[in-house]
Amino acid sequence: xxxxxxxxxxxxxxxxxxxxxxxxxxxxxxxxxxxxxxxxxxxxxxxxxxxxxxxxxxxxxxxxxxxxxxxxxxxxxxxxxxxxxxxxxxxxxxxxxxxxxxxxxxxxxxxxxxxxxxxxxxxxxxxxxxxxxxxxxxxxxxxxxxxxxxxxxxxxxxxxxxxxxxxxxxxxxx
Amino acid sequence: xxxxxxxxxxxxxxxxxxxxxxxxxxxxxxxxxxxxxxxxxxxxxxxxxxxxxxxxxxxxxxxxxxxxxxxxxxxxxxxxxxxxxxxxxxxxxxxxxxxxxxxxxxxxxxxxxxxxxxxxxxxxxxxxxxxxxxxxxxxxxxxxxxxxxxxxxxxxxxxxxxxxxxxxxxxxxxxxxxxxxxxxxxxxxxxxxxxxxxxxxxxxxxxxxxxxxxxxxxxxxxxxxxxxxxxxxxxxxxxxxxxxxxxxxxxxxxxxxxxxxxxxxxxxxxxxxxxxxxxxxxxxxxxxxxxxxxxxxxxxxxxxxxxxxxxxxxxxxxxxxxxxxxxxxxxxxxxxxxxxxxxxxxxxxxxxxxxxxxxxxxxxxxxxxxxxxxxxxxxxxxxxxxxxxxxxxxxxxxxxxxxxxxxxxxxxxxxxxxxxxxxxxxxxxxxxxxxxxxxxxxxxxxxxxxxxxxxxxx
Numbered sequence: 016x017x018x019x020x021x022x023x024x025x026x027x028x029x030x031x032x033x034x035x036x037x038x039x040x041x042x043x044x045x046x047x048x049x050x051x052x053x054x055x056x057x058x059x060x061x062x063x064x065x066x067x068x069x070x071x072x073x074x075x076x077x078x079x080x081x082x083x084x085x086x087x088x089x090x091x092x093x094x095x096x097x098x099x100x101x102x103x104x105x106x107x108x109x110x111x112x113x114x115x116x117x118x119x120x121x122x123x124x125x126x127x128x129x130x131x132x133x134x135x136x137x138x139x140x141x142x143x144x145x146x147x148x149x150x151x152x153x154x155x156x157x158x159x160x161x162x163x164x165x166x167x168x169x170x171x172x173x174x175x176x177x178x179x180x181x182x183x184x185x186x187x188x189x
Numbered sequence: 190x191x192x193x194x195x196x197x198x199x200x201x202x203x204x205x206x207x208x209x210x211x212x213x214x215x216x217x218x219x220x221x222x223x224x225x226x227x228x229x230x231x232x233x234x235x236x237x238x239x240x241x242x243x244x245x246x247x248x249x250x251x252x253x254x255x256x257x258x259x260x261x262x263x264x265x266x267x268x269x270x271x272x273x274x275x276x277x278x279x280x281x282x283x284x285x286x287x288x289x290x291x292x293x294x295x296x297x298x299x300x301x302x303x304x305x306x307x308x309x310x311x312x313x314x315x316x317x318x319x320x321x322x323x324x325x326x327x328x329x330x331x332x333x334x335x336x337x338x339x340x341x342x343x344x345x346x347x348x349x350x351x352x353x354x355x356x357x358x359x360x361x362x363x364x365x366x367x368x369x370x371x372x373x374x375x376x377x378x379x380x381x382x383x384x385x386x387x388x389x390x391x392x393x394x395x396x397x398x399x400x401x402x403x404x405x406x407x408x409x410x411x412x413x414x415x416x417x418x419x420x421x422x423x424x425x426x427x428x429x430x431x432x433x434x435x436x437x438x439x440x441x442x443x444x445x446x447x448x449x450x451x452x453x454x455x456x457x458x459x460x461x462x463x464x465x466x467x468x469x470x471x472x473x474x475x476x477x478x479x480x481x482x483x484x485x486x487x488x489x490x491x492x493x494x495x496x497x498x499x500x501x502x503x504x505x506x507x508x509x510x511x512x513x514x515x516x517x518x519x520x521x522x523x524x525x526x527x528x529x530x531x532x533x534x535x536x537x538x539x540x541x542x543x544x545x546x547x548x549x550x551x552x553x554x555x556x557x558x559x560x561x562x563x564x565x566x567x568x569x570x571x572x573x574x575x576x577x578x579x580x581x582x583x584x585x586x587x588x589x590x591x592x593x594x595x596x597x598x599x600x601x602x603x604x605x606x607x608x609x610x611x612x613x614x615x616x617x618x619x620x621x622x623x624x625x626x627x628x629x630x631x632x633x634x635x636x637x638x639x640x641x642x643x644x645x646x647x
Binding site for chain 2: 027028046047048049050051052053054056057060062063064066067070074084085088089092093095097100104106107109110112113114116117119120121123124127128130131132133134135136137138139141144145146147148149154188
């Protein structure tokens with residue numbers, strides 16, 4: 016059972032128009048593969064990410080956490096005067112600044128890997144391996160409710176919008 | 190919007206996407222050329238000598254260096270600051286230019302970031318062995334210990350350095366690696382050999398490149414870039430505070446943080462220029478790293494060189510205007526006309542005068558001259574750190590304590606060893622990692638390869 020219809024394109028502009036066209040015709044685009052980020056495709060596919068909010072929270076945790084460490088070690092746990100300067104000093108800001116960046120960076124990267132399910136050694140199969148080289152692919156899911164007419168209508172639409180190949184694939188990618 | 194009419198063509202040769210992949214991966218698929226083996230041999234030889242220097246330092250002690258009670262900081266700190274400065278270009282390049290959305294960065298940022306990684310690794314070795322008892326090195330981290338617990342002095346610039354450098358290395362590495370994941374996936378899918386497929390498959394983390402993964406990738410890159418951008422300023426400011434919070438004449442000045450940051454970006458861009466000229470010559474990447482790219486770097490260097498020149502003049506002016514006789518002595522006597530004249534004027538001429546030749550288009554177009562000038566910048570920036578460290582320490586307040594400083598063979602060995610490490614890292618990068626960010630070049634390819642007229646719609 017082939018589960019996906021793939022429209023293979025050569026050009027980034029063609030595929031953008033094709034996605035619009037498919038949406039106009041009421042066909043749901045499941046995914047788009049490309050060798051580089053296509054800006055604007057995310058609006059069309061209604062995809063968003065909350066990564067910036069996560070980063071903000073990580074930065075906040077990093078900033079407050081590093082101040083807590085500095086305050087606790089220098090003022091509460093082992094108060095030791097250096098050169099007559101106050102225990103709780105403004106120069107803490109330097110370490111807080113740097114540690115905020117460190118914690119923000121590491122946790123943002125980890126979140127990216129976890130949300131995207133990327134890890135070393137993960138085996139993945141692409142519906143069309145050429146998409147990491149020079150091809151752009153639209154994936155339309157072939158559901159049980161589709162009859163042959165519907166499938167051929169989708170295929171015609173794909174070729175009509177400039178697809179150089181229209182294939183079917185049963186690769187279940189993640 | 191990039192207007193080729195104004196800015197020139199970015200990637201030459203009207204490439205297709207497939208050609209970009211093949212062009213960048215070609216040197217990786219071909220057998221390693223002769224120059225690669227020769228350079229690797231020399232780099233490893235240098236590293237072996239460096240290991241001797243390390244062994245000498247650690248087994249006998251810091252006494253094997255030319256330091257004395259007065260000049261307690263010598264080549265170790267000079268070379269540390271020099272390497273960190275060189276390391277700044279990667280971040281400055283990819284991150285500032287990413288945030289400013291400069292498209293010409295795409296052919297260069299990967300190599301500049303690789304340079305950052307290896308330069309920071311080389312730099313980090315100096316404080317590590319300068320500790321003397323390297324096996325107690327973990328004392329610098331704040332951890333629960335049985336000495337009190339006695340914590341670090343969080344107000345010491347030396348501790349700030351530890352935090353800043355380790356953060357800088359981590360952030361640069363994470364940014365660099367995430368940027369490479371899509372390119373590793375490209376190698377995974379296009380490689381002919383099974384072993385290569387397997388290795389790059391592991392390194393690609395199973396990247397597939399669908400819309401959602403690109404969305405997260407782009408967002409993560411921008412966020413990590415935004416987080417790391419302040420590091421460009423903060424790391425070298427903190428390094429400068431190692432000097433400026435002391436009361437030594439010539440160090441105790443407020444100009445130090447901006448002066449060091451600018452110096453770091455200057456030396457980093459100088460090294461990027463050196464490296465890109467070599468890379469493009471060896472791999473025939475003239476279509477990707479065009480004369481226009483080198484021209485852009487040269488222009489930036491001209492501008493930064495002017496800032497460097499004014500910083501040098503302001504230092505002299507402040508020394509005179511302060512009316513402090515020790516400052517006056519250090520700057521006007523010791524540095525400008527005294528015993529360290531050679532180092533001072535080498536610094537001034539290499540950094541503030543020679544790059545000004547880039548004002549002439551003829552010189553910017555002559556790649557050999559550009560290469561020579563970039564080497565002068567690297568040397569000049571080394572002299573700058575030498576001038577700062579040695580002239581101030583060797584002639585301080587009491588003539589009775591004056592001392593001279595000469596590096597020993599051990600110090601020379603350690604420095605040569607770090608150069609070997611850097612070179613080995615860079616050529617390993619040339620061999621096994623796509624030297625140009627394939628997916629990024631592709632993303633700017635269409636709009637920048639053909640000449641548009643002003644009337645064309647953007």
